[in-house]
Amino acid sequence: MTSSVGTEGQTGGQPLGQQAEFLAEKMAEVRGEISKAIVGQTEVVDGVLIALLAGGHVLLEGAPGLGKTMLVRTLAQAVALKYSRIQFTPDLMPADVIGTSVVQENGDGRKSLGFQPGPIFTNLLLADEINRATPKTQSALLEAMQEKQVTVAHTSHLLEEPFFVMATQNPLEMEGTYPLPEAQLDRFLFKLRVPYPGREDLHDILDRTTRGAAAIVSPVVNGTQILEMRKVVRTVPVAPHVQEYVVKLTLATHPENRENLLASKYIRYGSSPRGAQTLILGGKVRALLDGRYNVSMEDIQALMLPALRHRIILNFEAQADGRTPDDLLEEIAGKVCAK
Amino acid sequence: MLHREKIKLLVPGALSGRACFSALREFWRRMFSGDPTQSHQNPISLARSFDGQPSSPELHGVIAILKTIRQRILANALLRGWAKGFVWMLAVLIAVAAVSAKLAGALLVIAALSAAGAAAVLAWSWRNRPSHYETARRLDSAAGLKDRISTAIYLGGMADSDGMIGEQRKDALAHLRKVEPRGFFPVQWPGNARRAFVLALLAAGLFAYRIHHQAPLISLLKSTAHSQLVQSILSPIVHAMEKDLQRTVALVSMKPDATGEETPRSDAASSSDDLWKADDKAAAEEQKDAADAGEGDQPQDQLQAPGSQEGNPSGEARQQENNSQSQEGKSGNESADDKSQQQSEQQGPEGRQSLGQSLMQALKNMMSNSPNQQSNNRAAQKPSAQGTPQSGNSQQPGATESDKRGESRGNSDAKQKATQTASEGAGSQQGSKELRKDQETHPVNAVPDRVALEASGFKEQTRMKVATETGTAQLADRGLSPQQDAVTNGAEQENIPARYRFYVQRYFEHADNGKH
Numbered sequence: 001m002t003s004s005v006g007t008e009g010q011t012g013g014q015p016l017g018q019q020a021e022f023l024a025e026k027m028a029e030v031r032g033e034i035s036k037a038i039v040g041q042t043e044v045v046d047g048v049l050i051a052l053l054a055g056g057h058v059l060l061e062g063a064p065g066l067g068k069t070m071l072v073r074t075l076a077q078a079v080a081l082k083y084s085r086i087q088f089t090p091d092l093m094p095a096d097v098i099g100t101s102v103v104q105e106n107g108d109g110r111k112s113l114g115f116q117p118g119p120i121f122t123n124l125l126l127a128d129e130i131n132r133a134t135p136k137t138q139s140a141l142l143e144a145m146q147e148k149q150v151t152v153a154h155t156s157h158l159l160e161e162p163f164f165v166m167a168t169q170n171p172l173e174m175e176g177t178y179p180l181p182e183a184q185l186d187r188f189l190f191k192l193r194v195p196y197p198g199r200e201d202l203h204d205i206l207d208r209t210t211r212g213a214a215a216i217v218s219p220v221v222n223g224t225q226i227l228e229m230r231k232v233v234r235t236v237p238v239a240p241h242v243q244e245y246v247v248k249l250t251l252a253t254h255p256e257n258r259e260n261l262l263a264s265k266y267i268r269y270g271s272s273p274r275g276a277q278t279l280i281l282g283g284k285v286r287a288l289l290d291g292r293y294n295v296s297m298e299d300i301q302a303l304m305l306p307a308l309r310h311r312i313i314l315n316f317e318a319q320a321d322g323r324t325p326d327d328l329l330e331e332i333a334g335k336v337c338a339k
Numbered sequence: 340m341l342h343r344e345k346i347k348l349l350v351p352g353a354l355s356g357r358a359c360f361s362a363l364r365e366f367w368r369r370m371f372s373g374d375p376t377q378s379h380q381n382p383i384s385l386a387r388s389f390d391g392q393p394s395s396p397e398l399h400g401v402i403a404i405l406k407t408i409r410q411r412i413l414a415n416a417l418l419r420g421w422a423k424g425f426v427w428m429l430a431v432l433i434a435v436a437a438v439s440a441k442l443a444g445a446l447l448v449i450a451a452l453s454a455a456g457a458a459a460v461l462a463w464s465w466r467n468r469p470s471h472y473e474t475a476r477r478l479d480s481a482a483g484l485k486d487r488i489s490t491a492i493y494l495g496g497m498a499d500s501d502g503m504i505g506e507q508r509k510d511a512l513a514h515l516r517k518v519e520p521r522g523f524f525p526v527q528w529p530g531n532a533r534r535a536f537v538l539a540l541l542a543a544g545l546f547a548y549r550i551h552h553q554a555p556l557i558s559l560l561k562s563t564a565h566s567q568l569v570q571s572i573l574s575p576i577v578h579a580m581e582k583d584l585q586r587t588v589a590l591v592s593m594k595p596d597a598t599g600e601e602t603p604r605s606d607a608a609s610s611s612d613d614l615w616k617a618d619d620k621a622a623a624e625e626q627k628d629a630a631d632a633g634e635g636d637q638p639q640d641q642l643q644a645p646g647s648q649e650g651n652p653s654g655e656a657r658q659q660e661n662n663s664q665s666q667e668g669k670s671g672n673e674s675a676d677d678k679s680q681q682q683s684e685q686q687g688p689e690g691r692q693s694l695g696q697s698l699m700q701a702l703k704n705m706m707s708n709s710p711n712q713q714s715n716n717r718a719a720q721k722p723s724a725q726g727t728p729q730s731g732n733s734q735q736p737g738a739t740e741s742d743k744r745g746e747s748r749g750n751s752d753a754k755q756k757a758t759q760t761a762s763e764g765a766g767s768q769q770g771s772k773e774l775r776k777d778q779e780t781h782p783v784n785a786v787p788d789r790v791a792l793e794a795s796g797f798k799e800q801t802r803m804k805v806a807t808e809t810g811t812a813q814l815a816d817r818g819l820s821p822q823q824d825a826v827t828n829g830a831e832q833e834n835i836p837a838r839y840r841f842y843v844q845r846y847f848e849h850a851d852n853g854k855h
Contacts, residue, residue: 015502016502016503016506017502017503017505017506020503020506235503236503237490237493237494237503237504237507238490239486239489239490239493240493241476241486241489242486242490290485292485292487292507292510293503293506293507293510294485294486294487294490294491294507294510294511295486295490296479296485296486296487297485297486298485298486
């Protein structure tokens, strides 16, 4: 278990204000580097950066060919982190992800069981098409994503910080897939939908990818700086009415809440407290990226869909009526705002 | 009571003065305290406590701006409340000026209420005035400051332990300088000011009118009440209501031992017996008669009982019967008594007694409940026996002796001419005809027909009801009005065409023959 993160942060002794400014500048640079390879998709890129600074993980959902894997690879290059990719398949085993104990021979010729780390021991892990693996393999990520450690043969192995999982899944090909369990989904800070590019973006994509050479992405920040930025993020203040709004929004997704008929009608399970934590933490990062030092209602509203859409489970009536989590959440947010 | 329950909850099984005091203190603290550490239920009201907290010197300018904005918000709230109250006051003033004959007292009351309302609006607005925090929230929302000012106010009382609060404060102040906060909160006229102005003009005009005139609505009502149109509309309704009331009183005060009530009942019973026991030829004749009656006088058939419906003669025949009955009524009642007695003797005694017993029992129950009404109604029925218009209505079974005689007489005459049910129809025509005579003196000619139809229909339905044993027995028990009951029974039998009865009769006859 080694650490390849930079040994000395550049923002350690500076005041928080300067650190916040430094964070905003660096993230703007990272955004610029990513935009060299990824055309458009600004919301997805912002969501990924917010999740990276908030210390969460991201589930990217989109059709094939929209640049999900390229985004992750470009981000890994821009933040100078170790990067691993696991292509999830039905025959993938947990040991293929987290590692296993193997017989090793030391210099004396003595043999012993030693732990061989899997590809999960990295900083930036791309779990490509995560819903193609069996639930057993998917569950191998649970401990790693939440507690930043893996346990093999009664021995826990800490993962390197920052540990950032970016998983992708294809919503079209559902045959032969294993939908992620709710516990696994709840581990992801955001579920980002990768949309199709627009007309201008498509022109730009064609110009970049069919003419010249591939863009070279330079590293802007390192792991240590990211960890320092995470500390700065947590100092951003939140006004009481903003926090109250988050609480109301989270409670409004619960079907037990009799005040909200929409939730009791269409939602089987509401958001967990992780949803509220996500909203506050993501709001803090978004505020800093926007050059502010406080969380606003606008931040919460902007992050509501990626933070809560995978945390509510619809019932059969919602599916029969063709309701989606996004439109339900928007309606709920509208009612909460009206109150 | 609520406090006592609370005390019981706090100290189960004991009720001491100290417990009372602590419960009251707890209740008061929960209701009126603004401590933000207690609860997050209402952060806006709780945030009012920030007004009294010391804030950073950097924020004094912001707080001064917020005070100005808060005054404007308060002024707008007061103007809205007062305008709304003013509109209501003007509406009440206009109503009072239009109705009340004396304005001085009403004006004093309205003035006092208006003053109290204005004071209440002032107190309510002051009580619910926005705090600095709430004002900052409104300023953030109006100026698009993304909650910078409200967060700065919230953090204003905190020591700048880490640099983020100071940075946030600087950022908020920097963005506040870029906007003109007072411009977002001007003092505005309330939305219903125009409505209040129009109402004020209307009220002023009305009061100027009232200086030399009386209340316009009162004079309008008086002139309307004396108009011929209203009289022509209302007087028949009043007459009909009076007669309905008299009929109800007469029905309640029926004598249980009356002989006249058995006569129509026995008629109906015999007619129903004849209906089911008649041979094929008689059934065919009844069917034919029913068809004729339906073609001749359809609306009246609908009001009449089915027992008499099939035996109704044509309109001319009934007219002749009515004429003869009216002449006989003039000649004397003694012959009618004899005929009714003969008729009652001719009919089967057993069915009559059973029906009569059930009816008498029901009427006894009814009379025992209202003895006072009975005595009053007897007094009221005396003039009806002398041939007044009430006599047509008093032909309900068992109303008075003279009525019973008249009714039995009509039935006996009709029996000599046609069937017994036809005589019932004649009896009803007699009542309606007397009503027409009474209503000829009325200025409106169209309404008495309607009244007569109701009277005849009511009488026929009652007679049919007497003939039906179950309906008669259920009359007193259900507590329904006799007219509703009769209509129900009539609807039950009216829907059975004669050919179906004939078919059923044939069917049972064949069945009996097959068994034997």
